[in-house]
Amino acid sequence: MGILAKVEDRPTPKEVYNYRVYLSAALASFAAVMIGYDSAFIGGTIALTSFRTEFGLDKLSTTDVAFLSANIVSTYQAGCFFGAIGGYPVSTLMGRKLGIFLASAIFLVGAVIQCVAKGSIGFGPIYAGRVIAGFGIGMASNIVPAYVTEIAPPAIRGRLVGFYEMGWQIGGLVGFWINYGVSTTMEISHIQWLIPFIVQIIPGAIMLIGSFWLRESPRWLLNRGRSEEAIRNLCWIRNLGEGERYVQEELAMMEAQKESQRQSIGLDFWAPFRCIWRNSHIRNRLLLGASLFAWQNGTGINAINYYSPTVFKSIGLTGTNTGLFSTGIFGVIKTTVTIIWILYLIDIVGRRRLLLIGSFGGAICMYAVGAYIAIANPSKNPSATVPPGGIAAMFFFYMWTVFYTPTWNGGPWVINAEIFDQGLRGLTQAVCASSNWFFNFIIARFTPQMFNSMGFGVYMFFASLMILSIPYVYFLIPETKSVPLEDMDYLFGKGMRPWNAHEKVMRRVRERAEEREMNERQRTPDDMHKMKGDVRELERKGTSSPADSV
Structure with missing residues (x-):
């Protein structure tokens, strides 16, 4: 099968795969550019000499610096957690399109507040701005995957939701390299560390402007009783006339699902809460979806993203610029592999198989890095050059990136965007997104202390969690690629086994x-x-x- 091959659920006119559906997914996914940029730039910016000097970090003990760094990073995740929950009423009552607009507007307010920070007034604007920006990002992380899922044809649904992950990696790539750029080309000054904070405004502005072009989700409109507008938007997104058979079939399936939802769930705001409370099958599915983010964070990805200079220092790399350069290479690998994931792997290989491959291969690589640090103890045996063992450790670290990126990085987001009915998707997406930010917060808050107290044990810990995720995925998570949204209940139905x-x-x-x-x-x-x-x-x-x- 070719790199752009599609597995269709039914005969699909070529007009369906048009620029409108791709561009809509791409514009909405600028939310992920903002997330990826923050996860990459903040750790490197805190490590810049200009930042440390202006805010007095160079005069503090290692323990105090770790505490402050954890606070700066984790306030963002705290905002994201509450924003993900707040995204449910916004997307349910106001719609996906308006929700995307509000999320980007809130983020921009927080980003601007961060830019007024300076050493003489302390960390207050940074803390406040990161909480507000995080709230906007949390809303977007709830709404955007649901929106993209609802407008996507089944054959390219994984690819389009994968745009969200692609945006994450593009943002991360810029965030990793911008600190290296300002560190090597600018003098130590206030503006040197401020530039990385200013740049995050750009993707937020693009998403805000792009939200005016987006069309509201036809599924959401249909559920709100706005049938004529739903039909117009569906025809526009599919680039087909109302009388086309494909459009009529899709409308019939959407109407049938709405009627089923009316009878089994209800259409009011509180109906999803009642359904989840009463239906053990839906509760179990929600638990599965939310728990995927616990396993995702258990790979160690956010420890690496937020504190990459610390990670490379533990392997034996010395010097701020050397660490930032190595971090930039990490970003390049992640972005390259993500492109392959979107174009080929996600809709051909599938979600479930990729998670299993990522867990096994990633664990082996992480064990290898931990073993090197345990044996060579580079922090106690500094060297001007990286020894052969250190080079091998770097190789395994980058190999871990190759295993992780096309598997656990985007897989949980794609799966959770697919597996729930239209009537439940707003609430379930809020729960799953908040689950992601909760575990993200835990990792961001305690990683500096873990490195200080556990040393090589940090790598062994994350590797062991990846091994434990293998039976979890095999026995509990079914494959969802190419399955129409209307058939997800059957996929998770009674008597079905995840492996077949x-x-x-x-x-x-x-x-x-x-x-x-x-x-x-x-x-x-x-x-x-x-x-x-x-x-x-x-x-x-x-x-x-x-x-x-x-």
């Missing part, structure tokens, strides 16, 4: 498509005339035709 559920669901999808095709071929002009007469008779009697008669 996907095969059963896709067999059912193919049979349904073949049956529709056969019925279409067998219809004669007289049959079509009779069907239209039957529909008119039903309407005259005050009943509506079934959705599958469209």
Whole structure:
């Protein structure tokens, strides 16, 4: 299969894969550029001599510096946690489009506040700005994956939700390198460390402006009773006319799902809460989705993202610029592998298999890095050059990046954006996004202390968690690639086993498509005339035709 091959759930006109759906996903995914940039730039900026000197960090003990660094980094995650929860009422009552606009506006306010910080007034503006910016990002992390999922054709859904991850990596790449750039090209000054804070305004502004171009999710509009607008937006996104068979089929499936939701869940604001509380199957699915972020953070990724200079120093690299350069290479590898993931791996190899591969390969690499540090103890045996063992450790660290990036980095986001009904997606996405930020906060808050007290044990700890995630994924997480959103309940249904559920669901999808095709071929002009007469008779009697008669 080619690198851009698609596995379709039904015959799909080529017009469906148009620039509008790709550009909509890309613009919304600028939220992830903001997230990725923050996770990459903040640790390196704190390590700059200009920042440390202006705020007096160079006069503090290692323990005190670790404490302050953890506070600066983790206030952002705290804001994200509450923003993810707040995203539910916004996206449910106001819509995905307005939610994206508000999230970017709140982020920009926080980013500007951070830029007024200076040594004479202390860390106050940084703390306050990062909490506010984090709140906006938390909202976006809830709303954007749901929005992209709802507008995406099934065959490229993983690829489009993957744009969110691509944005994360692009932001991270810029964030990793900007500190190296200002460190090597600028004199030590206030503006040197301020520039990385200013740059985060750019992706926020792009997302804010882009939100005016986006079209509201047709699924959300349909659920709010705005059918005509939903049809117009669906036709615009799919680049097809209202009378096209593909559009009619999609509308019929959306209407059927809405009716099913009305009967099983309800359409009011509190209906998802009641459904999750009463339905153990949905609760278990939500627990699975939220727990994926615990395993994701258990890989150690956010310890590396936020404190990359500390990580490279533990391997034996000395000098601020050397650490920042190594961090930049880390960002390049992540971005390159993410492109491959989006174009090929996510919708061809699938989600489940990638998670298993990432856990096994990543654990081996992390054990190797920890073993080197345990044996060579580079912090106690400094050297002007990196010894061969250190070079090997660097190789395994970068190999860990290759294993982690196309697997655990974006996999949990894609899966959680797919596995819940339209009526539940706003609430479940809020829970899962807040789960991500909660575990992210834990890692960001305690990583400096872990490195100070555990040494090489930090790497052994994260490697062991990756090994433990293997049976978790194998026995509990089914494959979701190419599965229509309307069939997710069947995928997680009673009697289904995660290791073969996907095969059963896709067999059912193919049979349904073949049956529709056969019925279409067998219809004669007289049959079509009779069907239209039957529909008119039903309407005259005050009943509506079934959705599958469209």
